[in-house]
Amino acid sequence: MAHKKKRIKFLIILLFFAAYFFIAARPVPREIILVPGWINQLTDIGLADNVFREDSFLEDDISEPVLSVFSGQLIPFTLGSRFGFVDSSGQFAINRVMSDNIYLNQHMWTEYSAEPENIVINNILNGTTINIDNPKGYPILLDNRVFILGSAQNSLSEIDGNGNILWTYELGAPLTCIDAAAGLVVTGSLDGAVEVFNSSGERVFYFEPGGSRYSVILGVAISRNGSRIGIVSGIEQQRFLLLERFGNASNEYKVIYHEFLETGFRRPVRVLFIDEDQRVIFEREGGIGCYNIRSRRGINIQLDGEIAAIDESGNQGFFFIITSHPMQEKKLVGIRFPSDRLFGFSRMSAQDAVFMRASFKSSDVFLGRTGSMLVAGGGTALISFNLEEK
Numbered sequence: 001m002a003h004k005k006k007r008i009k010f011l012i013i014l015l016f017f018a019a020y021f022f023i024a025a026r027p028v029p030r031e032i033i034l035v036p037g038w039i040n041q042l043t044d045i046g047l048a049d050n051v052f053r054e055d056s057f058l059e060d061d062i063s064e065p066v067l068s069v070f071s072g073q074l075i076p077f078t079l080g081s082r083f084g085f086v087d088s089s090g091q092f093a094i095n096r097v098m099s100d101n102i103y104l105n106q107h108m109w110t111e112y113s114a115e116p117e118n119i120v121i122n123n124i125l126n127g128t129t130i131n132i133d134n135p136k137g138y139p140i141l142l143d144n145r146v147f148i149l150g151s152a153q154n155s156l157s158e159i160d161g162n163g164n165i166l167w168t169y170e171l172g173a174p175l176t177c178i179d180a181a182a183g184l185v186v187t188g189s190l191d192g193a194v195e196v197f198n199s200s201g202e203r204v205f206y207f208e209p210g211g212s213r214y215s216v217i218l219g220v221a222i223s224r225n226g227s228r229i230g231i232v233s234g235i236e237q238q239r240f241l242l243l244e245r246f247g248n249a250s251n252e253y254k255v256i257y258h259e260f261l262e263t264g265f266r267r268p269v270r271v272l273f274i275d276e277d278q279r280v281i282f283e284r285e286g287g288i289g290c291y292n293i294r295s296r297r298g299i300n301i302q303l304d305g306e307i308a309a310i311d312e313s314g315n316q317g318f319f320f321i322i323t324s325h326p327m328q329e330k331k332l333v334g335i336r337f338p339s340d341r342l343f344g345f346s347r348m349s350a351q352d353a354v355f356m357r358a359s360f361k362s363s364d365v366f367l368g369r370t371g372s373m374l375v376a377g378g379g380t381a382l383i384s385f386n387l388e389e390k
Contacts (some may be wrong), residue, residue, distance in 0.1 A: 032318060032334065032355060034374065037384035038090035042082045074124065075368040076104040079377040083109070085124050086382060088373055093124055105141040112139060121146055121159075132163045142180035149175060156187065158201060167201025176217050177268060182226030188217025194231055196222075196251070204251035209233040209241055219269035223277040228293070229253060230271045230280040238264025240271075240282050240298075242291055257291060259298060270307065274314030279337065281314070283307055288321070290337065301335060301353045309367035311374070316387070318355070320374060322365045330365055332358040332376055 074085045074093055083102050084094035100111045110121045119139050121130040130146060132139075137155070140147040146159040153174040158166040173191035180186070183199040192215025196205035208215065212234025219232035229243040238261045243253035263285040271282045281290045287303040305323030308330065313319070318336045325331065334356035366377030372387040 031390045032336070033388055033390050034334070034356065034358075034385035035388050037373065037386050039381060039383045040086070040090050040092070042079060042084075042095055042380045042382065073370040074106070075370055075375055076106060076109065077366045077368060077375070077377060077382065078102060078104065079366040079382070080364040080380060082380070085109075086375065088370060088384075090382075090384060101138075103139050103141055105144075107144060108141050108146070110139050110141070115151075119148075128161075130159065130161055130163050132159055140178060142178065142185075145180060147178075147180075147185075149178075154189075156185075156197075158185075169197060169201055169203065171195070177220045177271075179221045181222045181224050184222060184226045186220050186222045186229055188220040188231065188233075190216055192216055192233065194220060194229070194233075196229070196253075198251075205253055207243070207253065209239070211239065212237055218265060218267070219271035219282060221271040221273055221280065223273045223280075225277060228273070228277070228280070230273065230282060230291075232261070232269040232271055232282055235264060235266055237261070240284070240289055240291075242280060242293075257296070257298065259289075261285065261289070270310055272310060272312055272314070274312065274319060275317070275337075276315060279314065281310075281319075292337075299338065303333065303354075305331065308365050311367055311369045313369045316372070320367060320369070320376075322367050322376070324365075328361050328363050330360055330362055330378060332356075332360070332367075 073088050076085050077083065081098055082095060083098055083104060084092055084096055086092050098111070100113050103110050107125050108121055108123050110119055112119050116135055119132040119135050121132070121139065121141070123129070132148065135148050137148040137150040140149055148157045148159060154171045155168060156171065156175065157168040160166050171187065171189055172193060173189040175187055175189050177188040178185065185197045187195050192208050192210065194207045194209070194217055195203055198204050209231060213236035215234060217231060217233050221230045227245045231241045231243070233239060233241065240259055240261060241255055242257040244256045246252045246254065261284045265283065269283045271280065273280050278293055279290055280293070281288050284300065287301050288307070289298060289300055291298040303323060305325045307321055308324040309322040311320040318334060321333050321335065323331045323333055333354055335353050336355045360378050362378030364378070366382065368375045374385045374387060376383050376385070
């Protein structure tokens with residue numbers, strides 16, 4: 001009898017440990033390393049004497065712009081007094097000194113004055129230009145489309161390939177943020193309104209988040225398929241909201257998630273859909289917020305310093321940011337997203353989420369990414385890294 005009781009007790013303990021193993025066990029995370037690739041000085045063609053150091057970026061005096069033949073995926077950049085496009089091999093399609101205000105996107109760029117009489121939009125891929133005479137505003141280049149924001153910031157027009165106005169919409173208050181994808185345009189304005197327009201400039205959705213002492217939209221983003229909208233709104237209290245569309249053919253969106261953001265900001269806030277629209281990230285006091293669309297849960301990744309640049313792709317389960325600190329110190333930070341099973345935690349410390357840091361000193365920074373290649377900039381240098389598993 002005693003032997004039988006011991007056997008039952010042993011089986012219970014065995015089952016307990018088996019259950020614990022399956023419930024609590026976690027897969028060993030992949031170790032991601034950054035392998036240095038090319039390093040290019042924006043101001044110097046001769047690079048033979050440059051030595052890459054993992055914890056710093058080089059800084060030289062200015063020289064002549066570099067122009068060369070390009071191939072592969074182009075990455076637009078602005079760094080210090082220079083702007084241009086660099087390809088995946090480190091060759092420059094454009095590398096110029098800024099002479100005025102600049103606006104770039106993946107394929108187009110323009111320079112314009114404070115009160116432009118004419119704006120020229122240049123397409124880096126096919127060499128074409130769009131001339132806009134008497135624009136009465138300022139250019140916005142989004143989703144391979146050209147817009148003009150009126151001088152008073154309360155009107156928005158789309159421009160065609162011949163420089164003609166396709167449509168104009170008068171907003172109820174000055175525009176504070178904008179994004180475009182899937183033939184749609186989403187805007188946020190000073191009066192706390194979020195509006196969505198179709199390709200013909202017709203307003204198809206209107207929303208006022210409310211719930212704050214000061215109603216203002218500080219950040220807005222739309223997913224690449226147009227099915228979701230991320231919003232940071234209000235001051236005292238500030239909050240993040242995620243809206244999702246009813247069905248594929250509908251123009252109506254509903255709130256599926258929201259959270260208050262404690263102290264909040266009184267400035268424009270970055271909101272981005274990343275990882276092929278599987279996550280939306282947003283700035284929040286003391287770090288970043290991340291909402292996992294698959295698991296329908298959000299987390300707060302705590303970081304020190306202010307966010308100076310963000311990797312806008314964030315695929316393969318991790319992404320990168322550059323944080324700014326006193327005395328021009330900057331940090332390139334690699335963040336690994338937790339698995340869906342770990343998204344039950346509302347907060348993650350930097351120790352849990354950050355898998356790498358590299359410090360450098362610079363007043364200006366740049367960060368771009370295409371696939372498994374990361375390009376970071378500081379001073380007058382651009383440096384590429386290849387992301388590899390170890």
